[in-house]
Structure formats: C-alpha cells, structure tokens
Amino acid sequence: SALPQHRIFSIADPDAVLDGFTIFNGYKSDGAGVNLLDGTLRNCLIVSNWANNAFGGGIRMYGGMVDNCTIAFNKSRWAAIVVDGGELDSCVIYSNQVGVGGTAGGGGGVEIDNAGSRLRNCLIFGNGAAAGGGGVRVNSGGGQVENCTIVSNSTVNGYSSGGGLY
Secondary structure, three states: OOOEEEOEEEOOOOOOOOOOEEEEOEEEOOOOEEEOOOOOEEOOEEEEOOEEEEOOOOOOEEOOEOOOEEEHHHHHHHHEEOOOOEEEEEOOOOEOOOOOOOOOOOOOEEEEOOOEEEOOEEEEOEEEEEEOOEEEOOOOOOOOEEEEEEEOOEEEEOOOOOOOEE
C-alpha cells in the first residue's frame, strides 16, 4: 500500500524562526521537509526527505530566509530545494538526488525559479540530477547565485547539461 504523506513543517509567518532543528523523513508530493512561505530557518539539518511526485524534497521556498543550514540526502522527482522566492545564505547542500522515479529532474542541489531569489555563500557538492543542473539550475525566471562554491555535482542518464550549474 502507499505510504501516508506528511510534511514536517509549513511556515508562513514572517516573524517565525525555526532554529537548531533536525528535519527528517518527510514524505510529500512537494516541500516534504519544509514548505517555506515566509519566516526563517536557521542552523537546521534538513535530511532524508522525499518529494515523491514533484518539487523540493528538502525545501520548497516561496519566500523567507534559510541561513546556515545543512541540506543533505533529500530526493525528489525535480529539485531537492526549489527557490521561488527568498534567500539561502551560508548553507551546505550535498548528496541530494533528483530524477527519482524515472523522471528527468534537474536541480540536484537547488533550482532557482524567480528573479527575486538569491543563493549566496553556499557550498554545493555531490548532488546529482537526471537532467540539467546537477548542483544548481537557474530557470528562465532568473535569480542570483553569489559567492558560492559548486563542485563535484553531476547529471546522469545521458544528459550532459550543467553538471554543476545550468
């Protein structure tokens, strides 16, 4: 039988701060670990979450701030972290996998979909995607990648587009 779906946190208040938590084992169609509309995640470990049908195994962001977090071992069909708004700063993002379930997912570490989104001062390594952007995928909506180290990410299944950045 199918596993029950559950998201660990959904945060929408701009004054909300989640500091020092381990966010583990979420299972949801998107935003399995955290669905962040606004607010702040700080000093958190976001690990082993699975978006089983869409985006953001670790985090689905529409706004807010993710600061000094480690995001690892999450999986999804498309993008371990989806940033449709907000900022990730000083995060370590590693060993996330997308394209799980046979889809050609991109953005193994992070996918940025909005011009108002920013990824800065982050280390992104060891992530994999079945399509473009093993480490980071910046879609046509834009966004900023600033002062990040993106290393040892890959694409698989015959895709050669942007193992690190696409």
